[in-house]
Amino acid sequence: MKKVFNVVIVGAREEEYRNLKTSLESARFETSLAISRAEVTSMQRLSGQTDLMIYCQEEEEAAQCHVPVFVNKTIFVTSCYEKGILLEAFKKGAAYVLFRPLYRAELLPAIRNVLFFSKKYREANLSDASVLSFLKDVAESGVTVIEPVSSPFKPTGHFYPDVLKITGELENEEAHLDALADRGFFTKQLRNRVRLCEMCESYQINYREVCPACSSIDIVKGQMVHHFPCGHVDSLETFRQGADLVCPKCEETLRHIGIDYEKPTDYFKCAQCQTIVPEPVVELECLVCGLVCRPDETVEKNIYSYEMTPHAWEAVRSGVIKGVDLGALLYDHHTNLYNKQYFELELKRELIRTKRYHAPFTLILARIEKIEEIQKNHPDRVAWYVNNLFRALSQGLRELDTTCVWDAQTLGLILAETDFDGALVVVNRIHDAIQKLEYLFDICRPEVSFSVVQGDASHLTVDDLVSRAMADFADG
Known part of the structure; x- marks a missing residue:
């Protein structure tokens, strides 16, 4: 589908406008750009009619380092190089900040990232015809799993070469795949995790050690x-x-280490204020917007691989995108448990409920231990052992509780309307129940570790809640 984007260049002088227009027209985007010029006084009026605004600050205004308030989808061009101009511009709504003189190598990637991550672009690629064409191309390519590859030139430091080979122009392939996963065409598996700036969502952040005093x-x-x-x-x-x-x-001379003296530890001394500390403070500086923050103030971004679902293969086979079979999408008939995708949706809903209505809920992860030992001694019966133990772990739960196979040896449980103490009662009951599974003892006496986390407003996302549960496993 051909996409037409309206680009307005505001405040540029004649020569600057011509240079910008020439650069845009020579970029050979796989789309159409309707480029126009406007005065600064028209900025607010045109904001709702444009897909991208390039605001060129006048030299007089730049000399005062004044930053106006921007609408979304604005690239701010300035001659002011004052420290802090980046952060102020992003706080006032700029999507990118570019400094004069403008270079094509900086301008075009910024434009691509604004346009191709826009709602208009995303919706154009999610029409039934576009989705079906994409699924057919993936199927014909022979790719079974679409894997991420690291790249310093992509917004999250990763991209999907298999998708780029198929589409040619798709820049926001991750958002596109996520949207298709939400519609049931792909399942996701975690492959990596990056930290992003909470202001501009860039992964280009610099970790540095600083003096805690100054x-x-x-x-x-x-x-x-x-x-x-x-x-x-x-x-x-x-x-x-x-x-x-x-x-x-x-005033005694030290001669023998271990006898006269020892070197117990390292220290860090600030050359500015002379403070001596055992450890410096770690802070982050975003190289894109200039934000300085603590590591825990960054945004965690998960990077996934994607695999086509039976629903997607049926669409490819029939040539028609039908309504999603919720039974097939949400339920795993091999284990008689909900699948992970539905489980994550339920976690998201419970988080929303607890933040809005303060309704308690608890996430439990139950991990089967000694899987490696069972695999070694009984390779032909490990699947039977795990499936039977999973069924036993999920017995006796209420209808409102949700269970899923989180991974090959971990069961996930959501206990609705249940606080931490109530969840411990459930854990103890499950633990007692699995000790009665004597038919499993010939393979291995069941050992299960539990991680119990009550959801509350401090967990900003599902990933945050799950990370906390996984950390409990790591802590023993």
Whole structure:
């Protein structure tokens, strides 16, 4: 489907407008660009009619480093190089900030990322005809699983080469695949996780160590010395006198490490304020918008692989996209449990409910232990063992509770209207029940580890809640 985007260049002088227009027209986008020019006074009026606005700040305004308030989908072009201009522009709504002189290598990727991540572009590629064509191309390509590949030139640091080979122009392939997964055409498997800036959602963030007292990055790592006879502890530099080490307290020369003295630990000293600390503070600086924050203030982004579902293969076979068979999409008949995709949707709904109505719910992950041992000793019966144990783990739950196979050895349970204490009662009951499964003892006496997390407003996303549960496993 041919897509036409309206691009308005605001505030540009004649020569700058011509250069921008020439660059856009020579880009050979797989779409049509309707390019026009407007004055600054028209910016607000045109905001709802454009797919992209390129706001070129006048030199007089740039000299004062004034940043106006932008509508969405605006690329801000300025001659102001003051520190903080990036962050202020993003806070006022800019999608990108470019500095004069403009280079085509900077301009065109910014334009592509704004246009091809737009709602208009996404909806154009989600029509039934477009989706069916895409699914057929994937099927004919012979690709069984669409895998991500890392790339420093993509917004999340990853892209999908199999999709680009098929479509040629699709830049927001991840969002496209996610939308198709939501419609039941793909299932997702986690492959990687990146941290994004919470302001501009860029993965180009710099981790650096700073002084906790003055935030200076000018910190130096040093060695502490402990003098045994007098107990004095200080930096190695204060002990050093020429080629010798001399205690500044008792003036005794240190000769034998382990007998006269020890070096117990490292320290970090700030060259600006002279503060000495055992560990510096780690902060992040976004290289795109300039935001400085703590690591826990970034946004976690999961990177998935995608595999076509039976629903997608049926669409390819019949040439028609039919309504989704909810039974096939949401339920796994091999295990008689809900599948992971539906389970994640239910988690999302429970999070919304607990934030809006303060209704409690609890996530339980039950992990079967000694799978490697069972695989080694009984390779032909491991699937039977796991399936029987999964069924036993999910017995006796209420109709409102949801269970799924989270992975090959982990069962997921959502206990609606249940707080942490109530979930512990359920866990104890399940634990007692599986100890009665004597028919499994010949293979291996069941051992199951449980992670119990009550959902609350501190869990911003499903991924955040699941990460907490997985961390409990890691912590033992």
